[in-house]
Amino acid sequence: MLSWEEEQIQSLLSAKTETAFFAVLSRIALKLGFDYCAFGMRLPLPIADPKVITLNNYSTSWQQRYTQENYIAVDPTVSHGMKSTLPLVWSDEVFSKSRAFWEDAQSHGLRIGWAQSCHDRRGVSGLLSLARSNDQFSISELNDISLKMSWLTQAAQQGLSRLLVPKFLPEANADLTPREIEVLRWTADGKTSNEVGDIMHISERTVNFHVTNALIKLNAPNKTAAAIKAAMLGML
Known part of the structure; x- marks a missing residue:
């Protein structure tokens, strides 16, 4: 017999x-006792305006309100998730610095909730939020489902990134050679092609050959952008 985790991961990865994928995630959330489920994924590129993809089953009115008021800028679950991968249980204290947002969320039926983030080696971040309108968490409930929710965060990240990263961030799967990686590492440290050649004991022409190949694979306009992309994607 499959364990609970094995059953859920098979469902998520088969989407x-x-x-x-979100239909499966929502069903799992409901079985854990949550009417509402949201998963946001933040890609590391472009650096000036990172792409964010959000899937949720919140009411249309709340989704519109959240966007119109730019609540993402004051949402403490988002700011917490950017700094920590520890789970966060919603409370008045958590939302103490964004009271208007908290009161608005409660008026839309979002009163009890939990959130946790995760980050992978490519710099892709995910935030899972589970919520309901009533029934405060009990100690026994948290003890019973906290590990499942934390596990679900990781599984959701893996499942959704499998679908979205190839579409929105194909550079993340670039197959750089060891030489290309080494050249970009030194480039990221501010070395010129001539200096990199001296360090690696190869000609400047060979350095530029590796740089050109990396530019193509990373879809970068110049070597500085290539080095930044490779670093942000955890390749260096």
Whole structure:
């Protein structure tokens, strides 16, 4: 017999589309006692305006309100998730610096909740939020489901990134050679092609050859951008 975790990961990883994936995630959340579920994924690029993809089953009115008021800028679950991967249980104290947002969320039925983030080696971040309108958490409930929710965060990250990263961040799967990686490392440290050649005991022309190949694989306009991309994607 499959364990609970094995059953859920099979369901999540078998999803072929984002819609199918979120349908599975929502069903798992409901079985854990939550009416609402949201998963946001933040890609590390472009650096000036990182792409964010969000899937949720919140009411249309709350989704519109959240966007119109730019609540992402004051949402403490988001700021916490950017700094820590520890789970966060919603409370008045958590939302003490964003009271208007908290009161607005409660008026839309979002009163009890939990959130946790995760980050992978490519710099892709995910934030899982589970919520409901009533029934405060009890100690026994948290003890019973906290590990499952934390596990679900990791599984959701893996499942959704499998679908979205190839589509929105194909550079993340670039197959750089060891030489290309080494050249970009020295470039990221501010070395010129001539200096990199001296360090690696190869000609400047060979350095530029490796740089050119890296530019193509990373879809970068110049070597500085390539070095930054490779670093942000955890390749260096």
